[in-house]
Ligand SMILES: Cc1cc2nc3c(=O)[nH]c(=O)nc-3n(C[C@H](O)[C@H](O)[C@H](O)COP(=O)(O)OP(=O)(O)OC[C@H]3O[C@@H](n4cnc5c(N)ncnc54)[C@H](O)[C@@H]3O)c2cc1C
Ligand code: SF4
Ligand code: SF4
């Protein structure tokens with residue numbers, strides 16, 4: 364039976380809870396807001412299934428095989444605008460929807476809690492677009508996937524690499540009609556901290572908020588922003604990674620799940636069909652695609668992935684690249700983030716402070732922050748942002 368003695372050894376994928384034949388595993392949030400399995404020991408039959416499906420215990424090896432690589436933009440500009448980068452996920456999901464299939468991904472509920480849900484139509488599927496940098500609760504979706512596959516339906520499941528390994532371990536057999544998409548995953552912040560952020564924004568903008576986008580292209584793709592939209596869809600707040608406190612918390616590794624500091628899934632050769640992630644230096648791959656509207660790097664791991672890509676390519680602008688070049692030096696793919704030294708203090712404060720007080724204490728809007736934001740926006744409006752960024756990168760490389 365699963366026993367969590369070291370929190371770094373549980374990624375919270377929920378495969379064990381979905382697999383237990385006796386229903387004796389419940390996922391419970393700890394004081395940091397992350398879910399862990401809790402076992403009703405009296406009812407446990409000691410069958411060992413929970414351990415056999417745990418991707419942290421049964422982690423897949425990083426053994427080289429042939430891959431194909433692309434940088435990609437979906438041709439539908441509305442979808443690309445709504446997506447995190449180039450909209451590759453929507454293009455892959457379309458393959459399944461057009462076969463009357465089901466798509467699973469991370470979405471918000473009405474209180475902006477992040478959780479995995481399903482969609483069976485194009486309009487419903489739009490809720491998955493745009494990354495939510497918070498751990499998503501997969502709930503019973505692994506069981507729902509299994510049931511749909513057993514009924515003979517096509518399924519596309521997207522998530523973090525640990526969620527995809529958890530799903531595959533849970534299924535314990537290959538299904539021809541399952542397409543899996545994982546992201547290159549830096550880490551996942553705490554749902555409790557995210558709740559504090561939502562509370563702070565609701566205090567400011569009332570309960571009129573219709574959407575919160577972690578990766579809006581308000582100032583363009585290369586300076587993506589956290590945007591809050593009102594009921595009419597208008598952006599009432601748009602702050603970038605240098606000024607928005609939730610993005611600053613994410614990129615300073617202060618509130619991530621413990622397993623993310625010792626991630627077992629940082630690798631190039633994966634169990635998914637596709638791995639997708641950002642492509643900021645588009646000019647290194649194809650200058651013609653460098654339009655600051657979003658481009659995705661896509662790594663295809665399987666024959667099934669190749670078949671899907673061949674079918675969807677007419678909906679894409681893309682360039683074929685070398686898998687080595689696509690992945691080379693991409694730290695988030697290969698290395699865990701380093702835990703912020705203030706993490707313990709941050710969570711102690713998070714449990715007793717309001718969202719506003721918490722973020723003001725750790726991520727205040729100082730003069731330096733305001734100045735940095737003004738300079739970035741100025742560079743954007745004058746069209747020199749990309750040039751400045753590229754020059755700075757070259758200087759730092761020397
Ligand atoms: C937690 C997280 C960390 C990431 N870290 C990096 C990184 O360090 N570097 C990098 O280059 N790219 C990272 N990405 C990937 C990047 O943000 C985009 O997902 C990627 O560029 C694909 O964009 P797209 O336009 O093709 O898809 P989109 O249309 O934006 O689709 C997003 C997909 O991600 C899934 N998703 C969204 N939020 C979550 C979540 N919380 N948990 C699980 N799945 C989710 C959705 O189900 C959907 O399938 C990360 C993504 C996530 C979710
Ligand atoms: S050992 Fe079997 S019965 Fe016990 S918790 Fe694990 S899966 Fe459930
Ligand atoms: S990693 Fe997943 S399967 Fe393993 S114990 Fe944690 S929730 Fe259960």
Ligand code: SF4
Pocket residue numbers: 374523524525526548549550551620622623624626627628629
């Ligand atoms: S960093 Fe690793 S453990 Fe954390 S969510 Fe991503 S894949 Fe899972």
